[in-house]
Amino acid sequence: xxxxxxxxxxxxxxxxxxxxxxxxxxxxxxxDVIQIPFRHRTVLGVVKSITESTSEKRVLDITSGSIGxxxxxxxxxxxxxxxxxxxxxxSSILNVxxxxxxxxxxxxxxxxxxxxxxxxxxxxxxxxxxxxIASVHTVIDRLKTDRTxxxxxxxxxxxxxxxxxCKTTTNxxxxxxxxxxxxxxxxxxxxxxxxxxxxGKIPPRDRNRILRSWRNGDTRILVGTRQSVLAAAQxxxxxxxxxxxxxxxxxxxxxxxxxxxxxxxxxxxxANSIFVSADVFPTPSATLPLLVTNDGTxxxxxxxVHKGENSPYPLMSQTLxxxxxxxxxSQKRVLLSFxxxxxxxxxxxxxxxxVPFCGTCGSLPMVRLDDLLCTACGTEMWRPTTCPAxxxxxxxxxxxxxxxxxxxxxxxxxxxxxxHIQKGRIDHNANIILATEFxxxxxxxxxxxxxxxxxAEILGDLSFTPGDYRGAEITARKIARLRHLAxxxxxxxxxxxxxxxxxxxxxxxxxxxxxxxxxxxxYSLPPFGIVVEFEGETKETLPIEIGNxxxxxxxxxxxxxxKIDHETFIIWQKLFPTIPDSIKIRVSE
Amino acid sequence: MIVFVGITPCSPLMxxxxxxxxxxxxDKTRSAMHELSEELFATHPDTVVIFCQHTQTPxxxxxxNVADPYTATLAAFGDLGYTQTYHPDFMLADKxxxxxxxxxxxxxxxxxxxxPFGATVPLDFLRAHLPNVHxxxxxxxxxxxxxxxxxxxxLRSILVESPKRIAIIASGDxxxxxxxxxxxxxxxxxxxxxxxxETLIAQKNTAGLLQFDENLxxxxxxxxxxxxxxxxxxxxxxxxxxxxxxxxAPFGVGEIVAELVLD
Numbered sequence: 057x058x059x060x061x062x063x064x065x066x067x068x069x070x071x072x073x074x075x076x077x078x079x080x081x082x083x084x085x086x087x088d089v090i091q092i093p094f095r096h097r098t099v100l101g102v103v104k105s106i107t108e109s110t111s112e113k114r115v116l117d118i119t120s121g122s123i124g125x126x127x128x129x130x131x132x133x134x135x136x137x138x139x140x141x142x143x144x145x146x147s148s149i150l151n152v153x154x155x156x157x158x159x160x161x162x163x164x165x166x167x168x169x170x171x172x173x174x175x176x177x178x179x180x181x182x183x184x185x186x187x188x189i190a191s192v193h194t195v196i197d198r199l200k201t202d203r204t205x206x207x208x209x210x211x212x213x214x215x216x217x218x219x220x221x222c223k224t225t226t227n228x229x230x231x232x233x234x235x236x237x238x239x240x241x242x243x244x245x246x247x248x249x250x251x252x253x254x255x256g257k258i259p260p261r262d263r264n265r266i267l268r269s270w271r272n273g274d275t276r277i278l279v280g281t282r283q284s285v286l287a288a289a290q291x292x293x294x295x296x297x298x299x300x301x302x303x304x305x306x307x308x309x310x311x312x313x314x315x316x317x318x319x320x321x322x323x324x325x326x327a328n329s330i331f332v333s334a335d336v337f338p339t340p341s342a343t344l345p346l347l348v349t350n351d352g353t354x355x356x357x358x359x360x361v362h363k364g365e366n367s368p369y370p371l372m373s374q375t376l377x378x379x380x381x382x383x384x385x386s387q388k389r390v391l392l393s394f395x396x397x398x399x400x401x402x403x404x405x406x407x408x409x410x411v412p413f414c415g416t417c418g419s420l421p422m423v424r425l426d427d428l429l430c431t432a433c434g435t436e437m438w439r440p441t442t443c444p445a446x447x448x449x450x451x452x453x454x455x456x457x458x459x460x461x462x463x464x465x466x467x468x469x470x471x472x473x474x475x476h477i478q479k480g481r482i483d484h485n486a487n488i489i490l491a492t493e494f495x496x497x498x499x500x501x502x503x504x505x506x507x508x509x510x511x512a513e514i515l516g517d518l519s520f521t522p523g524d525y526r527g528a529e530i531t532a533r534k535i536a537r538l539r540h541l542a543x544x545x546x547x548x549x550x551x552x553x554x555x556x557x558x559x560x561x562x563x564x565x566x567x568x569x570x571x572x573x574x575x576x577x578x579y580s581l582p583p584f585g586i587v588v589e590f591e592g593e594t595k596e597t598l599p600i601e602i603g604n605x606x607x608x609x610x611x612x613x614x615x616x617x618x619k620i621d622h623e624t625f626i627i628w629q630k631l632f633p634t635i636p637d638s639i640k641i642r643v644s645e
Numbered sequence: 646m647i648v649f650v651g652i653t654p655c656s657p658l659m660x661x662x663x664x665x666x667x668x669x670x671x672d673k674t675r676s677a678m679h680e681l682s683e684e685l686f687a688t689h690p691d692t693v694v695i696f697c698q699h700t701q702t703p704x705x706x707x708x709x710n711v712a713d714p715y716t717a718t719l720a721a722f723g724d725l726g727y728t729q730t731y732h733p734d735f736m737l738a739d740k741x742x743x744x745x746x747x748x749x750x751x752x753x754x755x756x757x758x759x760x761p762f763g764a765t766v767p768l769d770f771l772r773a774h775l776p777n778v779h780x781x782x783x784x785x786x787x788x789x790x791x792x793x794x795x796x797x798x799x800l801r802s803i804l805v806e807s808p809k810r811i812a813i814i815a816s817g818d819x820x821x822x823x824x825x826x827x828x829x830x831x832x833x834x835x836x837x838x839x840x841x842x843e844t845l846i847a848q849k850n851t852a853g854l855l856q857f858d859e860n861l862x863x864x865x866x867x868x869x870x871x872x873x874x875x876x877x878x879x880x881x882x883x884x885x886x887x888x889x890x891x892x893x894a895p896f897g898v899g900e901i902v903a904e905l906v907l908d
Contacts, residue, residue: 068686071687096688636679636683
């Protein structure tokens with residue numbers, strides 16, 4: 057007998073199943089994780105099928121039979137689909153899903169010394185208002201009719217909902233968080249259910265224990281990052297996604313480029329379980345009905361170019377300055393969101409338009425007060441006084457950065473302390489906090505109180521990135537996030553903008569969701585179409601017969617991309633294994 | 646443990662940044678290099694031992710280049726923006742030189758932080774998915790082919806005993822006289838030499854390789870022969886199946902890509 061097995065190992069996309077002979081007396085079944093020889097070493101593999109013959113000339117024996125871990129056929133099929141959609145080898149996806157799994161069952165007598173770190177620690181009971189409880193009741197009622205929903209809610213409501221679902225269901229519950237920190241926060245709030253945490257920082261020994269325990273059904277609540285939704289469960293009751301719109305769920309910098317939210321949805325579908333994709337503004341979906349619990353505080357949209365709003369400080373309207381002043385007088389703090397580091401966006405020559413880039417890696421450097429700093433490679437450069445291209449002295453700063461805003465705040469409110477929170481720099485105690493995205497991803501916590509009197513976005517239009525169809529969605533999410541924070545803090549919410557009418561249309565999750573879906577349908581964008589990107593130095597060797605579609609080159613990113621329908625995508629999927637691994641394939645669906 | 650053995654060309658003309666207009670002419674070799682890089686990636690090596698010419702090669706001893714870091718650039722070929730850094734496998738280099746000297750093999754250590762194009766170009770393809778792999782470049786010398794073979798055989802015993810997963814690459818362009826615009830002009834011996842070399846690699850014919858006609862090599866201006874002999878030395882006594890992935894000479898220089906699949 058022969059076993060066709062997938063090695064659990066990162067492999068190029070054209071590598072599929074390998075044939076192995078099953079020695080007499082060894083019992084192997086489909087889905088069993090076995091040990092197999094592969095390229096002069098022994099690795100784990102998953103049995104895809106068992107046949108009586110093989111077309112291979114030379115076949116090696118499997119090293120050992122089942123290690124006591126089985127992946128159900130339905131889960132294996134799910135992983136095959138994920139690999140096919142991503143244009144990656146099944147082995148690579150299995151490697152992510154079962155990273156840390158080893159042939160040795162965990163010893164109950166000698167638990168890891170770090171074991172306790174993998175169980176959420178209890179937090180002091182947070183204050184939950186009646187409105188949140190009512191919202192959660194609404195969601196629970198809705199889940200009785202719709203098993204899968206997109207939920208527009210704040211982080212606190214999500215935590216209470218997760219708690220309620222964990223309490224009511226007897227089956228396993230998996231909670232997907234975008235980052236390790238979030239997983240630990242959520243696990244801490246669910247500590248009474250003794251959840252396990254599965255993130256990239258869990259040591260392999262504990263991973264092995266968690267994966268086995270999850271598979272056997274001994275672990276009932278699993279909170280983690282992407283691996284948690286790839287691993288097979290025993291009897292899944294609910295899949296909850298925290299901050300489903302967060303880009304960290306599908307970081308293009310991490311290989312394989314798995315969109316964990318889609319994987320979570322597929323997991324819920326295959327297990328016929330509850331699926332909740334929650335965020336302040338979830339990604340518009342054609343299949344998931346949207347349920348909105350609360351839109352937060354109504355914001356004041358302030359047109360910064362309006363005459364009446366002129367102030368001595370650029371990007372600081374009179375309305376905002378007045379509100380900050382009032383908040384400080386009332387002993388309240390101020391949160392200003394502005395996602396741009398440095399004193400300016402870039403340097404630019406007014407004579408020839410030349411923009412100095414990093415001489416080492418070619419990235420756009422951050423402009424600091426005295427010099428330029430490349431955030432990609434860490435190179436520091438002098439700020440040129442004359443244009444390096446044409447020699448003109450007309451080289452100067454273009455646009456405004458966070459450091460300039462902080463400098464202006466110092467001048468406008470000399471009695472207040474200004475904290476500029478960005479990666480690697482946190483000042484919690486300042487009266488005025490000027491925050492980048494880092495604050496929202498790594499500092500702010502659900503149920504914490506910050507005593508904010510004003511919550512404001514310095515320029516709400518910054519996230520309308522050209523070339524990215526998700527610009528409106530991201531902007532709507534940022535506004536919703538501030539509105540919810542203002543609501544919790546009973547603070548005033550101010551959004552400054554250059555395009556007031558455009559931003560006005562992005563208020564209200566239900567409305568934005570409907571309008572966005574209509575626009576995407578019109579232009580065949582996800583979720584109604586698929587965007588496939590190809591990136592790599594050998595893109596010119598792409599097979600021309602790839603659907604006979606014209607691939608568009610994006611001048612900004614030098615990527616080739618195409619918008620295609622689902623039928624064409626099915627044809628393309630078959631061609632993906634023929635494309636060399638040096639070309640990255642990214643699929644947005 | 647030796648986990649991978651391959652033969653690659655090292656022409657910078659394979660790189661689009663150096664040869665943007667005519668890189669399409671060498672597509673077959675480039676595809677073969679990509680395939681080879683995927684096969685190498687599948688073996689997940691810790692160290693790549695690469696036989697290639699160094700800038701300064703002693704005539705009477707094999708030179709191991711140990712520098713930390715190695716810097717690979719292509720400025721000499723017009724690509725001013727290309728910079729890659731690699732790190733050496735100090736432990737392996739130290740063990741190899743001690744053991745080889747004990748066996749009376751002439752070995753010397755050199756430090757050239759600028760990696761020669763003989764290593765830069767193949768590594769550009771091969772290291773695409775292996776960013777943390779260590780390298781150990783070893784250069785051939787003026788000694789006889791038999792001595793090159795013996796060096797390879799002596800090195801094999803050290804590499805086989807190593808707990809690390811080691812890949813061996815022989816890097817070099819074959820004859821430089823395959824067309825009128827070739828660096829060495831047109832000589833029929835160039836094609837004869839390359840064809841014979843391809844046959845001997847395909848047959849894994851060590852005896853034939855050691856008896857290769859010197860005149861063919863000299864007139865054909867071959868620059869890969871010695872590296873391939875060293876590579877065959879490391880395969881001495883090991884069962885392996887040869888697989889020629891491509892052989893072409895679009896710019897008048899023979900380029901062979903091959904993998905010797907270990908059993």
